[in-house]
Structure formats: structure tokens, C-alpha cells
Amino acid sequence: MTKTEEFQELRPMLFSIAYRILGSVSEAEDAVQETWLRYQATSTRPGSVKAFLSTVVTRISIDVLRSARVRREEYAGPWLPEPLLTDPYEDPARSAELADSLSMAALLLLERLTPLERAVFVLREVFAFGFPEIASAVGRSEAACHQLAVRARRHMDAGRARFEADRKERDALAERFFDAFREGDVDALTELLAADVSMIGDSGGKAPRFQPVILGAEHVARVLAVFVPLVIRGAGVVEPRRVNGQPGAIFRDRDGHVLSTWALDVLDGRLQTIHTVNNPDKLGHIGPMADAWVALREARQAHRPTA
Known part of the structure; x- marks a missing residue:
């Protein structure tokens, strides 16, 4: 196989690793592209192309995350991951881990970890890399990686989201929710909310929003x-x-232009959390963006009663 063919075969996995470390589609794509450039520049063929590329994309992602953490601390309002509609990497043997690690709740938990802990957790718990591979990828000893994995798992388990409803149950409730939304049936929507539901919105100060965090079914x-x-x-x-x-x-x-995305967390037959991403900088990969301010003005004018 040529370098290009080898890289393209592994590209879905590389993106999936980078996205879980970074929580950003655009930054993950940049990390993968930089990995390709570095692979192109190598004059010798690595013994394991997968190990080499995984190491490169992991180290790039760790470096990017270290600088990104500072920006996220200064972010206007709540920071949420860039929404991902489809994970390009599929592995039937790891399907549960891959799906669990992709949710908004899981990615926000990963934000609590140090960059090294996050990388080790992703490689070990999500992609089942061995500790020798992980040690090479993050530039630490195997013993140190064991300790990082234990600390990361402890942090993740302590804050583990409770949203583990059966997938069919979640999908059925979401269908009812959005059907009621399209029908304008606010009473039906309200019935689906948990008493302690939260609605968290990420606009980055660049789109209309309600309060950044809204708590409780009434609100x-x-x-x-x-x-x-x-x-x-x-x-x-x-x-x-x-x-x-x-x-x-x-x-x-x-x-048909994109305004926002919503992701729903479900527990015990009720909506527990609604994550909304409205920041246009985080939605461009989904499709052409709408001008949310114009859309809001037109909607208000359409809703205004006529004399």
C-alpha cells in the first residue's frame, strides 16, 4: 500500500481519537491533517503505521488541548463540544465504548481531566490500546500511564452521568419531544421534562440565546x-x-441553513439535560450557516399579532 492508502485507511480512527481528546471537530481535522503532513515527511517506513500515526495524532492533540484549555476558561458563557453527527470510525468490538465516549455528558467529563489523563483514558478505555502503545504515544513510562489511567477512570466514574437509558427508550422520548415541538404543543413538551432538568446553551457570545444555564422544569x-x-x-x-x-x-x-443543534440526555423516561450549541463557529461543518439574528427578528415579526 502507498502512504496515501495507509493513511486514508486509518484516518477515521485518527479523527475519532483526536475528537475525543479535543472535543472539537475543526481542531480534530487540523490535527489529522498535520499528522498526514508529518507522515509524508518521514523518510523511513515505521514498523507499525497504526502505532506511528496514533502517536503523532495523540501528541498533536495533547499540545492543542493545552493551549485550548486557556481559551475555554475565558470563553463567553458555557463551553460545549462541537457537535458531531457521525463518528467516522466503527469497531463492532468497541461499539459501546465508542458510543458512550461520544456523548456531550462524557465529553464534558473529559474536560475535567488533564491533557495527559484525557489522552490515556481515550486510548485505553475507548480504543483499547495496550499500555506499551499508550506509553509511546504520550511519551511517558508504562507505570506512569497506569497511574494516569487509574486517576482518569476515578474522575470519570465519580462524575459519570446518570444518562444510561435504553437506546429505544431515549429515541422514543426524543421523537415525542420533537413531534410536540413541531406541533407547538408546549404542554406535551413540559410533560417530558424531569423535575431537575437543565438546559445549557453555548453561543460563545456570537448568537442569540436565553440564559446560559436554565435549571428546573418550570423555568x-x-x-x-x-x-x-x-x-x-x-x-x-x-x-x-x-x-x-x-x-x-x-x-x-x-x-435550510443551520441555526443550532440540540442533544438530549434521557433518564427514567424524562429529559434530564438539553445541550444546545448556537455558536456559528462550532456549526459550520454541518452545513451553510443562517444569520441567527436575522432569523430571530423575522420569527418575532411573524409571531407579533396583527391589528
Whole structure:
């Protein structure tokens, strides 16, 4: 196989590793591209192309994450991962781990880890790399990687999200939720909310938003009561999709341009968390972007009663 063929075969895995370390589609794509450039520049053939490329993309991702953490601490409002609609890497033997590690809740837990802990956790727990491979990838001894893995697993288990509802149950509830949304049935929406539901929005200061974090069924219901008519009357489109492996939707304007994504966490037959990403910088990979301010103004005008 040529270098190009070898790289393209491993590219889905490399992106999936980088995305889980970085929580950013654009940064993961850049890390993969840089990995390719470095592979192209090598004059000798590595004994294991997979090990070599995994090491390169991991080290690049760790370096990027270290600088990104500073920017995320200064971010305007809550920071959420860039939504991913489809994971390009598939491994039937690791399907549960791959899906679990992709959710918004899991990626936010990973934000609590140090860059090294995060990389070790991703390589070990998600992709089942051996410790010799991990040690090579992160530039630490195997003993140190064992310790990093233990600490990372302890942090993840301590904060593990409770959202482990059966997939069919989650999908059925999400279908009811978005059906009610499109029908403008706020009462039906409210019935699906857990008492302690939270709605977390990431606009990055670049798009309209309600409060950054809204807690409790009563408060979330009030937001939905305002937001639903704006979408319906403004001829917006609610497109149910899996977002980060969870039931969710893409919200589009009347021309089909992207406004935001929603991802739903479900527990005990109720919505526990709604993660909304509205920052246009995080949505460009999904499709052409709408001007959210224009869409909001048009929706309000359409909703305004006529004399």
C-alpha cells in the first residue's frame, strides 16, 4: 500500500481519537491533517503505521488541548463540544465504548481531566490500546500511564452521568419531544421534562440565546413556551438527528441553513439535560450557516399579532 492508502485507511480512527481528546471537530481535522503532513515527511517506513500515526495524532492533540484549555476558561458563557453527527470510525468490538465516549455528558467529563489523563483514558478505555502503545504515544513510562489511567477512570466514574437509558427508550422520548415541538404543543413538551432538568446553551457570545444555564422544569418550560412559537411561526425546520450519539436535532431557518443543534440526555423516561450549541463557529461543518439574528427578528415579526 502507498502512504496515501495507509493513511486514508486509518484516518477515521485518527479523527475519532483526536475528537475525543479535543472535543472539537475543526481542531480534530487540523490535527489529522498535520499528522498526514508529518507522515509524508518521514523518510523511513515505521514498523507499525497504526502505532506511528496514533502517536503523532495523540501528541498533536495533547499540545492543542493545552493551549485550548486557556481559551475555554475565558470563553463567553458555557463551553460545549462541537457537535458531531457521525463518528467516522466503527469497531463492532468497541461499539459501546465508542458510543458512550461520544456523548456531550462524557465529553464534558473529559474536560475535567488533564491533557495527559484525557489522552490515556481515550486510548485505553475507548480504543483499547495496550499500555506499551499508550506509553509511546504520550511519551511517558508504562507505570506512569497506569497511574494516569487509574486517576482518569476515578474522575470519570465519580462524575459519570446518570444518562444510561435504553437506546429505544431515549429515541422514543426524543421523537415525542420533537413531534410536540413541531406541533407547538408546549404542554406535551413540559410533560417530558424531569423535575431537575437543565438546559445549557453555548453561543460563545456570537448568537442569540436565553440564559446560559436554565435549571428546573418550570423555568425550562417557560423558555420552551417562548421559543417554540418563534420557531414554528418563523417557518423554522426541526430536523431530528443523532447528535454525538444521542437523540437530538438540527434547527434550520426557512432556507435550510443551520441555526443550532440540540442533544438530549434521557433518564427514567424524562429529559434530564438539553445541550444546545448556537455558536456559528462550532456549526459550520454541518452545513451553510443562517444569520441567527436575522432569523430571530423575522420569527418575532411573524409571531407579533396583527391589528
